[in-house]
Amino acid sequence: MTMGTERDNYWTRPNRRFARRTFIAGAGSLAAGLAISACGGGDDDDSTGETPTGQGTPSGQQTQPGATTAATPKKGGTLRIGSSIYPSTFEHMAYAGLTGDGRVYNQLLKLETGQKLVGDLAEKWEVPDPTTYVFQLRKGVKFQNLAPVNGRELTAEDVVYTVERARKQEFLTRQLWTALDTIVATDPYTVKVTLKQPFAPMLFHFGTSVMGVLAREVVEQFGDLKDPKSRIGTGPFMLTEARRDEALIYKANPDYFEAGLPYLDGVEITIIPDRLGRTVALRSGQVDVLTRNAGISDMGEATRGTDDIEVGISIAENVTGFGFQHPFEPFKDLRVRQAVSFAVDRQEWVRAAGGSDEGGKVIGFVHPFEDPYALSEEETGKLQRLDLAEAKKLMEAAGYADGFELSTMSSSADTAGLDALAVIQQQLAKINIKVKPDPNDFATYVRRLGTKQFDSYFNGWPTILDPGQNFNGNLTTNSPQNYWNANVPELDAMNAKQLVETDPDVRAGLIQDMERWNYKNPVCIPAYALGGWTAWQKYVKDYDHARPGNAAGWQDQLVWLDK
Template identity: 30%
Template sequence: MAIVSRRLLVLPLGLALFAAACAQPTAPQSGPAPTGQSEPKRGGTLTGLVASDPNDWDMRSQGKTGVNAQQHGLVYETLLRFKKGPNVEYASQVLEPRLAEKWEVSADGTIYTFNLRKGVKFHNIAPVNGRELTSADVKWSMSYYSAGETMDGKKLASPVSGTDFMFEGLNTIETPDASTVRVKFKSPYAPFINYTASQWMPIAAKEVYEADGHLKNRLIGTGPFTFDEKASQKGTVWMLQKNPAYWQAERVYLDTIRKVVISDVSTQQAAFRTKQLDVWTVTAHNVAQSVQAANPQAQLFTYTIPIGNALLLSQRKSPALQDVRVRRAISMAIDRQEHSKVMFGGDAKPFLAGSWPGLFTEQEMTALLPYDVNRAKQLLAEAGYAQGLTLEMIITDSDETAQHELLQSQLKKAGIEVKFTMLPREQHRPRLYRGDFDLYRNSGGGLLEADADSFLYGEFNSTSTLNWVGVNDSELDKMLRATREALDPAKRREAMRTAVKRINDQAWDPGIIYPAAWAFSQPYVQNWRTHFANGEHEAFVWLDK
């Protein structure tokens, strides 16, 4: 089995872009195959999987997961992209041109100018019908993602946006010509350049919105694949077909990408063993060991997910969780070493909420996340819960229960009884977004990837739409704003350390661990390596068979 060894990956912030404020265009990536890969071959179908069906396709709507992102990244495109490929680390954030050939950031960090690539066309699907992309599409898309309850005097179908926090402080979006976009902010805004490469800020066509009133039901972009709605069947398979008019068509070798819907892990494993699946990523150590033993010829890439698991504590439902002593007791009752050993074979590292690998040393993280059951019991008693406390944890019917049960057993040692409420996704997500729960184990990912700001400001600022648990900490709000306005990399890093220390001192959503993952591919799958920016890494695969 071909194995790529794991490293704890550092998540860069992209701040060096302010030192080199102008990026020049690069030629489309083509040429010889990467080292260790076969010569490219055209044709064929790549079969992957999704554990559940996508909910809807509108990026404004809250609740988008990796399932949606896998399709977004193949159908839609962004202004910039994060470099991907078989020799690129999972968490690498090297920016490259995409729909924008070059970009420039003003010295004060308030103006972002993008020069668009000419000749790029939307998919030849009604109502867009293959027309050329212009700066008006960028302006409309950003206006839509940043809008409140209304846009152009009309109430939006998704009144609460899951993407508007990426545009806070937006002043104007200017389009001086068809290929130039100028985005202006009221104050310095360091994270924005990374957000323009996020799959959650793709460029969409206004015609779809004008026809439907939203983007929920149709996937029409400029990307390398088109969504084949007729061949797709909810609960069974999602199909994508090669876009013949793609602006980098020479890079696309596959004819079709299939995503089969399989929720059961043992069924997934059987499908990979019998080569009904070409690629598969698992996050359970025992499953990964079993797959390795049963598939010795498979290629394996192991990595650490740079966004950790956390235990969300909702302030909106339980008065007990509004008490910092109770929150600290919960954090102290979590044995993170046991989580690492049991779930990830000892490879996982402790996770500080709001942080990412490399911001703190392992020694610092351990000191900020003490494991002390006796002290946890004392804090509960001081808060008035000497006889114990019962809390509800909501989980979905597709969740693996082992990590939840481990948390349950650990908290019980401190006198906290955890009762599970298992819900189908369509009932679970609305409760999550309105904070109607006591506990929820968040596995990270999704939107919280493009810049560290997304899981700092996005989750913990008092006004953010992603602050589901109701954190309302004025001191922390000031710290978070400082992380957005700091343009110097060293100063921004220090501002983030300060904010993370505050988050963990107050035990807002205690971190658990950075999970490990094992990405398997059949030996004939070439030019594939998973990346945090979901979806597009499958676009340029070829099959050596």
């Protein structure tokens, strides 16, 4: 039997994570270098729950987790955040990024910086055997005092209801629970989970923000969770107003179970689609925090001529890449997919999207931070090699020496990705593939992605939680996020083995083999994890810019304003 309040062995520590490194730069030290960390993807981090995206620190550069201070936190004030994206849906179980709202909801477990799982609604848990998990809930946790729950106490039945709802066919969250046999409330504060077989990523699924615990009566009243008014949980903030494409307004939950938290009276997220406009809003004092901007080329604009703004740099957690529809020609032919892989220079994508060679990192499906699961940089470089002669040879063998036209869908909100897509156009033109970019507003992009209405697409995959999940969740034949309709029985068999493997070292080898397989038989083409920057006014304290994207904002309860 194993027990814990955080991960302390294989079953409560599904993988061995890196120690994230980040740094804060003032106006005079932005050019010093980059530091490793992790954050969301695209142009923004998790400010609206919509994302799911280096170099070592320079000699002598102090590393810190964020805007931290040893001073006593002050109560009051509203944190004003500038973000680029309004939520595409409030029905978070149907959202392609599989992230929820950490300001409103709590899960059984939660992610801290460094991808460490700790208790949230679960005070403790035990794993008596590899297929059984028992969670003991905190007592006295109340739902927010809003109709129809009106501040009633949360119980184990609410956890059971949430998981059972997530297993429904209409929700993307169903992929998280394929190994689940039963989940029952054995008493008002105990949840017992039984699996069909050992499942290595299971604890991470209880910690993902998309599994924020719901009240049955909220769903029964609203029918679904598409109405912002249905966003009612147990979290530190209450969503009190949502103005489409304009703003999200949160107020502190006075009945929050963490004593003394949140420090803030509220959080206001202003939607500013224009990248330069967000920077102007920060410099003019209209917002306190500018959430993650992809790339580093314009980072200096935030602090130019001022000592009142700090900047944190991070590398995205998610994977940006190039995917295609498999059932149709030409990508039905493996040789065409292989040709595309040989024809692209992924480092040029990083330069275009990130502003320099240091603006991101070329990666595979397993993030390089996922040691020991990731392949070495040397092996990755060989597998990702640029070989135009081989690419042309494969195109000719497949009958496409003269090439073809290819519509490539992307999100217009991902300006860095659009820059990389322009480079892809140039690269694939060398093997006579004429790429036609097809940018969409974010809501349309998510809808088309989920309904598989595209020929190819270039963007990111959801935030990494477990090292095998980018395969299990995106590449396998029956995954709801197999957007490219790939039929890959060989990879399915490899994936089935890694999911049930209880030895971390053996599992690492299986996942590495899956990475090698995808390079030789491209289901799609992973490209890079993008660097990016977050900026905040110096009076904003304890703002952790390296927060995991999937944490979806719960850390705002720890932020305070020194003014």
